[in-house]
Amino acid sequence: MExxxxxxxxxxxxxxxxxxxxxxxxxxHGSIRLGEYRPTQEMVEWQATLIEHGYAAxxxxxxxxGFGAKPDIVKSLIISEEFVRSGTRGxxxxxxxxxxxxxxxxxxxxxxxxxxIRATIxxxxxxxxxxxxxxxxxxxASLKTKGVVDGDNFVVNGQKVWTxxxxxxxxxxxxxxxxxxxxxxxxxxxxxxxxxxxxIEIRPLVTMTGEAFFNEMFLNDVKIPVDSIVGKRGEGWRxxxxxLKYERGMxxxxxASASGIRGVADMMHEETLSGVRAIDLPVYRDxxxxxxxxxxxxxxxxxxLLSNDINKESTGVExxxxxxxxxxxxxxxxxxxxxxxxxxxxxxxxxxxxxKKDWMRQxxxxxxxxxxxxxxxxxxxxxxxxxxxxxxxxxxxxxxxGWELLRKK
Amino acid sequence: MRFGLSEDQKMLGDMLNKYLESNLDLEGVRExxxxxxxxxxxxxxxxxxxxxxxxxxxxxFGGSGLGMLHAEVVSETLGRHIVPASYLGHAVLAPLAIQHxxxxxxxxxxxxxxASGEVIYGIALTDVVMNRENTxxxxxxxxxxxxxxxxxxxxAAEKLILATAGTLILVEKSAPGVTVETLTTVDKTxxxxxxxxxxxxxxxxxxxxxxxxxxxxxxxAGRINLAADxxxxxxxxxxxAVEYARVREQFDRPIGSFQSIKHILAELITELEPSxxxxxxxxxxxxxxxxxxxxxxxxAKAHVSEVAKNITRATTxxxxxxxxxxxxxxxxxxxxxxxxxxxxGGPEITRHHAAVAQGWAPEKITAA
Numbered sequence: 001m002e003x004x005x006x007x008x009x010x011x012x013x014x015x016x017x018x019x020x021x022x023x024x025x026x027x028x029h030g031s032i033r034l035g036e037y038r039p040t041q042e043m044v045e046w047q048a049t050l051i052e053h054g055y056a057a058x059x060x061x062x063x064x065x066g067f068g069a070k071p072d073i074v075k076s077l078i079i080s081e082e083f084v085r086s087g088t089r090g091x092x093x094x095x096x097x098x099x100x101x102x103x104x105x106x107x108x109x110x111x112x113x114x115x116x117i118r119a120t121i122x123x124x125x126x127x128x129x130x131x132x133x134x135x136x137x138x139x140x141a142s143l144k145t146k147g148v149v150d151g152d153n154f155v156v157n158g159q160k161v162w163t164x165x166x167x168x169x170x171x172x173x174x175x176x177x178x179x180x181x182x183x184x185x186x187x188x189x190x191x192x193x194x195x196x197x198x199x200i201e202i203r204p205l206v207t208m209t210g211e212a213f214f215n216e217m218f219l220n221d222v223k224i225p226v227d228s229i230v231g232k233r234g235e236g237w238r239x240x241x242x243x244l245k246y247e248r249g250m251x252x253x254x255x256a257s258a259s260g261i262r263g264v265a266d267m268m269h270e271e272t273l274s275g276v277r278a279i280d281l282p283v284y285r286d287x288x289x290x291x292x293x294x295x296x297x298x299x300x301x302x303x304x305l306l307s308n309d310i311n312k313e314s315t316g317v318e319x320x321x322x323x324x325x326x327x328x329x330x331x332x333x334x335x336x337x338x339x340x341x342x343x344x345x346x347x348x349x350x351x352x353x354x355x356k357k358d359w360m361r362q363x364x365x366x367x368x369x370x371x372x373x374x375x376x377x378x379x380x381x382x383x384x385x386x387x388x389x390x391x392x393x394x395x396x397x398x399x400x401x402g403w404e405l406l407r408k409k
Numbered sequence: 410m411r412f413g414l415s416e417d418q419k420m421l422g423d424m425l426n427k428y429l430e431s432n433l434d435l436e437g438v439r440e441x442x443x444x445x446x447x448x449x450x451x452x453x454x455x456x457x458x459x460x461x462x463x464x465x466x467x468x469x470f471g472g473s474g475l476g477m478l479h480a481e482v483v484s485e486t487l488g489r490h491i492v493p494a495s496y497l498g499h500a501v502l503a504p505l506a507i508q509h510x511x512x513x514x515x516x517x518x519x520x521x522x523x524a525s526g527e528v529i530y531g532i533a534l535t536d537v538v539m540n541r542e543n544t545x546x547x548x549x550x551x552x553x554x555x556x557x558x559x560x561x562x563x564x565a566a567e568k569l570i571l572a573t574a575g576t577l578i579l580v581e582k583s584a585p586g587v588t589v590e591t592l593t594t595v596d597k598t599x600x601x602x603x604x605x606x607x608x609x610x611x612x613x614x615x616x617x618x619x620x621x622x623x624x625x626x627x628x629x630a631g632r633i634n635l636a637a638d639x640x641x642x643x644x645x646x647x648x649x650a651v652e653y654a655r656v657r658e659q660f661d662r663p664i665g666s667f668q669s670i671k672h673i674l675a676e677l678i679t680e681l682e683p684s685x686x687x688x689x690x691x692x693x694x695x696x697x698x699x700x701x702x703x704x705x706x707x708x709a710k711a712h713v714s715e716v717a718k719n720i721t722r723a724t725t726x727x728x729x730x731x732x733x734x735x736x737x738x739x740x741x742x743x744x745x746x747x748x749x750x751x752x753x754g755g756p757e758i759t760r761h762h763a764a765v766a767q768g769w770a771p772e773k774i775t776a777a
Contacts (some may be wrong), residue, residue: 003412307410324679384672
């Protein structure tokens with residue numbers, strides 16, 4: 001067990017710390033939430049400063065506007081640790097930066113890279129993701145939005161859902177069925193759609209938190225130039241999987257629960273029930289301790305996976321469990337917070353007596369992690385099939401009479 | 410940076426694992442435990458030869474002076490193979506008790522015989538964690554009177570270390586006034602006893618009342634190694650269930666293809682792998698991060714106990730009726746995990762100690 005990263009990294013940490021202490025802008029409370037609004041001018045300027053110092057777009061090649069550093073997972077970790085520790089504001093986070101840019105770098109044409117990467121990482125172009133459809137969630141490859149070539153354009157018709165940021169995005173990376181006669185996974189293309197097209201209609205999708213982070217997107221004879229395709233026709237599924245890999249990395253941060261635990265523990269030291277602090281009531285305290293253990297286990301598990309990565313050791317099933325474990329833990333932590341608050345935990349929308357920290361909203365929001373980027377149930381299939389080598393459920397397609405027979409039983 | 414086992418630690422585990430694979434199968438365990446033998450000289454000698462008994466004894470006293478992660482590897486492997494051996498009492502708890510509470514002369518005299526395995530040690534700590542029978546030890550003029558429960562490894566032990574509030578004493582089993590009576594538990598792979606003392610000659614390790622910190626250190630080592638033993642046993646049960654799910658067919662298909670089965674296995678491994686990481690860190694903290702040692706050891710033990718309980722339940726269910734039979738033998742692991750869970754404090758009590766260690770709870774457990 002050797003938990004030091006070495007002198008090279010100590011120096012790098014000192015450098016990052018110095019930046020945070022001298023030039024760093026402080027995080028504004030609740031300032032940047034995925035999908036709320038376009039980056040402000042101030043955020044765009046801050047992003048440029050971060051890129052210049054290598055604290056955003058760090059590994060994007062210089063020719064496309066990035067900092068051009070070699071990928072180094074430890075340095076990325078140090079940056080994130082130091083920014084969190086000092087409360088320094090991070091860069092712009094959106095799906096264009098985290099998902100489209102890595103995809104273009106891997107499979108885009110030179111022209112696409114030149115046209116989009118710089119503008120995206122500097123916050124000038126905002127993207128949304130057009131994947132899920134009402135009838136295609138977990139079984140994404142069954143998507144039906146279709147694109148038919150007419151002259152120089154694909155003419156696209158269909159409906160997308162869960163498109164966060166769509167109401168203010170400039171562009172959309174979208175999956176469209178362009179080869180209706182090909183097999184399910186081979187008939188999809190990955191297109192880059194201009195959101196200015198008059199055939200696009202955006203309707204906000206209000207979630208159970210009462211907010212509309214997401215949208216429904218209706219596509220009616222939308223024209224996408226045939227050269228606005230990433231990869232070849234019919235390769236969209238493979239390319240989407242390149243992107244999904246980056247999305248999973250974005251959602252699963254195994255150390256993230258530590259701040260949740262700290263928050264609930266602090267609250268339990270302040271909140272009193274008939275004069276007794278919540279932390280002094282063993283019924284609540286034991287639940288907190290149980291969750292703290294899970295949080296610590298996830299934290300050290302994250303270090304173990306990082307270590308595997310650094311030392312080029314293979315990671316098996318232990319790498320596949322991170323999202324499931326972290327998202328359920330987050331749910332359980334906020335669940336405890338609401339229970340400790342009791343009736344006052346149900347107060348909402350800035351009600352009188354509501355505390356500054358909105359536990360109910362956090363509790364409800366934790367479903368975004370459990371469901372988004374592959375539901376818990378899909379994760380369990382992945383863990384058991386890929387990680388444990390258990391056989392797949394047989395894929396049997398029943399015709400109409402088959403289903404009727406089953407229903408009669 | 411490396412978070413995990415070193416090459417050296419992995420090799421120790423592999424070596425021991427290979428030895429046990431070829432020398433102690435389930436039938437071997439049945440035979441030993443069926444005859445009420447909880448100490449096999451053959452296995453004991455093998456542990457001594459591989460240096461496992463002296464891991465925590467400093468080199469100057471004949472051991473190898475290695476760290477808690479080495480001990481963790483051994484405990485995990487013994488748990489995986491449900492080995493009848495009092496490794497925990499003899500090679501983990503006793504040497505640390507002597508090391509941290511004993512005088513220089515005591516260390517010089519006692520530690521070498523632990524490292525070589527020549528003299529076998531047992532140890533009783535339960536009465537200082539959670540005293541159920543109002544037992545106590547009265548020590549006066551080199552004599553001790555009273556009872557001490559849950560001696561770990563009473564059958565083979567020749568020397569017994571007993572804990573009472575703030576003090577550790579050493580008693581020879583063959584001395585006059587010492588009676589050791591077996592406590593039969595549901596787990597037949599290890600043995601426990603109550604020690605009854607009447608004016609028995611005893612030696613205090615160090616000074617009377619001077620062992621409070623030593624007892625905490627010994628308890629933490631016990632928590633970590635019980636957690637490791639449980640981890641190994643739980644992994645063994647899990648592996649058996651995965652294998653069974655692959656080969657057992659019902660409704661013309663392997664039952665592992667049903668999501669009702671595979672999702673449970675996915676949930677179990679999602680809990681088990683991070684608990685391995687936590688136990689590794691607790692062992693590291695024991696040696697290197699003293700201010701975190703107690704909280705981490707407590708969390709590791711309580712957490713893996715909960716995770717393993719889910720595994721004992723689900724893997725037993727998953728084997729259907731066979732899971733409930735003696736024939737399959739899954740119950741050996743089930744029972745070992747259950748005894749580990751309660752030993753040196755169940756999960757609630759152990760979590761309470763984790764809370765105390767962080768200043769989140771008062772030390773004394775009092776009636777409301």
